[in-house]
Every structure is written in C-alpha cells, then in structure tokens.
Amino acid sequence: MFKRIVVVCAVLAAFSGIAMAAEHKHGEEAGMSEHMAHVMGQGAQSDFTLMQIMHDLSFQLNRIQFGILTNNRLMVEQGATAITSHPAPKGGLKPYLKKNVDDIKSMAPVIDQDVHKAAVELAHDAKTATMLDLQEKTNSITKACISCHEMFRN
Numbered sequence: 001m002f003k004r005i006v007v008v009c010a011v012l013a014a015f016s017g018i019a020m021a022a023e024h025k026h027g028e029e030a031g032m033s034e035h036m037a038h039v040m041g042q043g044a045q046s047d048f049t050l051m052q053i054m055h056d057l058s059f060q061l062n063r064i065q066f067g068i069l070t071n072n073r074l075m076v077e078q079g080a081t082a083i084t085s086h087p088a089p090k091g092g093l094k095p096y097l098k099k100n101v102d103d104i105k106s107m108a109p110v111i112d113q114d115v116h117k118a119a120v121e122l123a124h125d126a127k128t129a130t131m132l133d134l135q136e137k138t139n140s141i142t143k144a145c146i147s148c149h150e151m152f153r154n
Ligand code: HEC
Pocket: 039, 050, 051, 054, 055, 057, 058, 059, 061, 083, 096, 108, 111, 112, 115, 141, 142, 144, 145, 146, 148, 149, 152, 153
C-alpha cells in the first residue's frame, strides 16, 4: 500500500515537472513576440501608457539594485522577471515617435531586445551568480534603457 502511494507521488511529480517546463517555455516565447510587437507599434497590446510601464521598469531596476546590495537573490530574480514580462504600451511606440523616426524605428527593436536578453539572463543567474556578476548584468540592462532614451531625447 505504502509502495503504491510512493509510485503515484513520483508519477505526479514527474508530470507536474513536465507541465511546468512546457508552461515556462510557452511564457518565454509569448513574452518575446509581444515585446517585439510593442516596439514595432503593432496595435494596442495593453491598456497601460508608456509612462506607467517606464515607471514600473524603473522601479523593478531599483528592486534589482537593492537586492544586489543586500544579497537578496529573491529581489534580483523577481525584478528581472518583471522586466522580461513587462506589458506593451497601448498603441506601441508609434504615438511617441516625434523626431529621429528612422533611427528609432531601426534601432528600438535591437535595444529592446538587449534589455530583454540581459533581463532573461539575470533572472536565470539570480540564484547562483556572484553579486558582482549580477551587477554587471544589471549594468547592461541599464545601459540599454539609456541608449533607447538617448534616441528619443536627442
Ligand atoms: C524602446 C525604447 C525604450 C527602452 C528600451 C526603454 N525606454 Fe524608458 N522611455 C522610452 C520613451 C520613449 C520614454 C518617454 C520619452 C522620454 O522620456 O524621453 C521613456 C521614459 C522613461 C522614463 C521617464 C518617465 C517620466 O516620467 O518622464 C523612465 C524612468 C524610464 N523610461 C525607464 C526605463 C527603464 C528602467 C528601462 C529599461 C529597463 C527603459 N526605460 C527602457 C523608451 C524606452
């Protein structure tokens, strides 16, 4: 009887593991395409304004930085995950394009991809990397954020 319970538990654990892995993969892909859609300005992706999203991104970056300074890996992981899955602004970037339109159109997807890629790596390494390595990754996120702003503000 006891043996049977152990077997059932093992099978259940294996199945939930597979289900979680599949869900994780799916989530990552969905996040990526939504991300690109928002940069290209393909219609409304959420009801949030660009400002609301930018303020939250900034807050998540502070969360990561505080986590690194206090060795709180949970904060690093959660902040990075929030950045990878940020919603796309209503109407994409199009309404915010005023000058440097051609530069922004060609560069924004690349820069946005840099932010996304570094945040995925940061979330992945949050539990194991040294605080200095996590800081390096965080710096690459911040630099990518800033290079996009440079294009809009110059
Ligand atoms: C695809 C381009 C792009 C990327 C990438 C980007 N931003 Fe922005 N951000 C903008 C635009 C456009 C604005 C609004 C125009 C402006 O402030 O110059 C903005 C504005 C901001 C503001 C100012 C909001 C205000 O109230 O004035 C903050 C803070 C901000 N972003 C944080 C971030 C952070 C943190 C990241 C990286 C995790 C990031 N942004 C990545 C395009 C981008």
